[in-house]
Amino acid sequence: MRRQVWCLSEIDGDALFLPIAIAHWLWPFASAQFDGVLVFGLCRAAGIGFGQCALGGGGQGGAALVLWDCGAVVWCRTLVGHWVFSLQQAFALIYRAGLKGQETLLMADTFSLAPRAAAQDLIAAVLGGRRSLGEVIARAPDSFAALPPEARARAQRLASETFRHAGRADHHLRRALRKAPPEAAMWVLRMAVIEMHVLGAPAHGVINDAVDLTRRAGQPRLDGLVNAVLRQLGEGLDWAAAPVPRLPGWLRGALQNAYGAKVTAAIEAAHLLPAPLDLTLRGPRPEGLDGVALPTGSLRLRDPGQISALPGYDAGQWWVQDAAAALPVRVLGDVTGLRVLDLCAAPGGKTMQLAAQGAQVTALDISDARMVRLRENLLRTGLQAETVIADALEWRPDTPFDAILLDAPCSATGTLRRHPELPLIRMKEDVKALQALQAALLDRVLDPAQGVLRSGGRVVYCTCSLLPSEGSDQIAAALARHSVQVVPPDLPGLPDAWRLPDGCVRTRPDYWAEFGGLDGFFIALLQHRQ
Numbered sequence: 001m002r003r004q005v006w007c008l009s010e011i012d013g014d015a016l017f018l019p020i021a022i023a024h025w026l027w028p029f030a031s032a033q034f035d036g037v038l039v040f041g042l043c044r045a046a047g048i049g050f051g052q053c054a055l056g057g058g059g060q061g062g063a064a065l066v067l068w069d070c071g072a073v074v075w076c077r078t079l080v081g082h083w084v085f086s087l088q089q090a091f092a093l094i095y096r097a098g099l100k101g102q103e104t105l106l107m108a109d110t111f112s113l114a115p116r117a118a119a120q121d122l123i124a125a126v127l128g129g130r131r132s133l134g135e136v137i138a139r140a141p142d143s144f145a146a147l148p149p150e151a152r153a154r155a156q157r158l159a160s161e162t163f164r165h166a167g168r169a170d171h172h173l174r175r176a177l178r179k180a181p182p183e184a185a186m187w188v189l190r191m192a193v194i195e196m197h198v199l200g201a202p203a204h205g206v207i208n209d210a211v212d213l214t215r216r217a218g219q220p221r222l223d224g225l226v227n228a229v230l231r232q233l234g235e236g237l238d239w240a241a242a243p244v245p246r247l248p249g250w251l252r253g254a255l256q257n258a259y260g261a262k263v264t265a266a267i268e269a270a271h272l273l274p275a276p277l278d279l280t281l282r283g284p285r286p287e288g289l290d291g292v293a294l295p296t297g298s299l300r301l302r303d304p305g306q307i308s309a310l311p312g313y314d315a316g317q318w319w320v321q322d323a324a325a326a327l328p329v330r331v332l333g334d335v336t337g338l339r340v341l342d343l344c345a346a347p348g349g350k351t352m353q354l355a356a357q358g359a360q361v362t363a364l365d366i367s368d369a370r371m372v373r374l375r376e377n378l379l380r381t382g383l384q385a386e387t388v389i390a391d392a393l394e395w396r397p398d399t400p401f402d403a404i405l406l407d408a409p410c411s412a413t414g415t416l417r418r419h420p421e422l423p424l425i426r427m428k429e430d431v432k433a434l435q436a437l438q439a440a441l442l443d444r445v446l447d448p449a450q451g452v453l454r455s456g457g458r459v460v461y462c463t464c465s466l467l468p469s470e471g472s473d474q475i476a477a478a479l480a481r482h483s484v485q486v487v488p489p490d491l492p493g494l495p496d497a498w499r500l501p502d503g504c505v506r507t508r509p510d511y512w513a514e515f516g517g518l519d520g521f522f523i524a525l526l527q528h529r530q
């Protein structure tokens with residue numbers, strides 16, 4: 001790890017440096033066979049110069065080497081001059097080799113090629129596999145896994161912000177490009193422009209590395225273009241003059257139908273900012289945990305830094321959960337002593353809330369990997385729940401439950417601030433399949449013949465979606481299929497604007513702008529008619 005080399009041009013530089021030193025050591029023995037010292041020196045210097053240019057050292061560096069080397073060659077005609085010169089080269093070589101390990105660490109820690117290359121790989125893996133950034137990171141590419149934690153965080157942020165601001169980057173890039181280059185080079189350009197203008201990285205380093213990343217992306221012929229375009233956009237660009245990026249047509253259309261053009265534009269504007277970090281507290285706020293207490297009970301952190309270093313983390317006194325995601329359990333009401341089924345439970349934010357409130361929880365999810373995270377979360381917080389890995393559509397309990405929380409799989413369109421890559425990988429067709437699953441899950445819990453919910457028991461259905469087809473439409477259809485009613489929740493701190501005419505609750509990223517917004521969620525509390 002310590003010896004890993006990040007900067008390719010550094011290796012190239014040494015690869016050239018070694019033959020230079022060897023050539024000098026051999027010089028006294030070889031010189032007799034050369035007619036023109038200057039010819040040899042010039043050829044060698046020109047070779048190095050061209051080599052440096054070709055490998056990214058830059059034209060000026062190459063030209064300077066040619067001149068410097070010519071002078072040195074003339075001086076080396078004397079034997080003393082030659083030996084002094086070759087000794088100096090040998091020392092330089094040893095010194096550079098010794099520095100290499102340190103350079104590696106330094107470069108990986110700061111704005112540098114290594115995190116940028118890792119971000120490039122993350123972006124390619126997200127788009128290529130149509131997987132979320134979180135899923136890609138769970139099976140991290142080597143370039144990412146090998147980085148130290150800070151550089152990893154930087155790579156993740158760079159990839160995430162590139163997805164978030166790609167629309168704005170394209171607006172500026174279109175002005176500088178006569179025709180769009182292949183996508184791989186286009187993503188290098190987007191990432192570089194965003195790093196300079198959104199993340200505030202110094203232009204010089206970003207541009208140099210973008211040239212390397214263009215070659216790394218298999219587009220070596222475009223490195224000149226990338227260099228020229230980024231130099232043009234590096235300074236004096238009015239970044240905010242570009243319009244707010246639009247959601248894909250199918251999603252935009254659905255939101256406009258549901259909320260109107262103005263609200264849709266406000267939602268798109270809210271997506272420009274990363275989501276704040278909210279915690280659900282298990283008990284009293286741990287000392288030293290600085291944040292804003294939100295009206296619905298969550299704690300919003302001001303400047304979180306490293307999460308595992310925050311007060312109360314090791315003692316499991318809180319867990320990370322968006323303020324909107326914390327509402328469904330609160331909507332379920334008092335669960336003390338009740339047998340509650342958390343259906344589609346992993347990674348367990350709501351399981352922990354239920355257990356912390358004194359429910360006897362059974363947490364069920366179909367995903368082994370996500371259940372591992374749920375168990376880790378329970379372990380850290382010291383909370384108890386029975387865990388079941390099964391398909392909710394097939395599993396049957398021995399005894400019906402008093403209450404069920406159904407956090408159904410959905411388009412996650414309410415969480416785009418957190419997952420700005422989703423609009424690029426989710427398709428309209430994916431949502432159709434999810435809607436069918438949501439309806440089947442609702443039938444499973446609401447149909448008394450299935451024996452999952454006891455008579456008179458309560459159900460909370462929720463999705464982190466902004467689409468009515470995954471929210472109110474599902475509930476309207478379920479009311480038509482089952483003898484159930486919607487119960488408007490009694491929830492302190494819930495603004496009236498979040499209550500829908502059908503008795504359900506809707507949050508949106510543009511709500512609570514004064515606090516920094518919250519995820520989009522749909523929540524319905526259901527009960528069988530007596």
Ligand SMILES: C[S@@+](CC[C@H](N)C(=O)[O-])C[C@H]1O[C@@H](n2cnc3c(N)ncnc32)[C@H](O)[C@@H]1O
Nearest residue numbers: 344345346347348349350365366367391392407
């Ligand atoms: C929105 S996430 C749940 C988040 C979780 N409730 C929390 O608060 O941390 C949806 C979950 O549904 C699970 N899931 C999808 N299809 C399922 C099925 N047929 N049976 C059980 N779980 C399923 C997924 O594995 C995923 O973990």
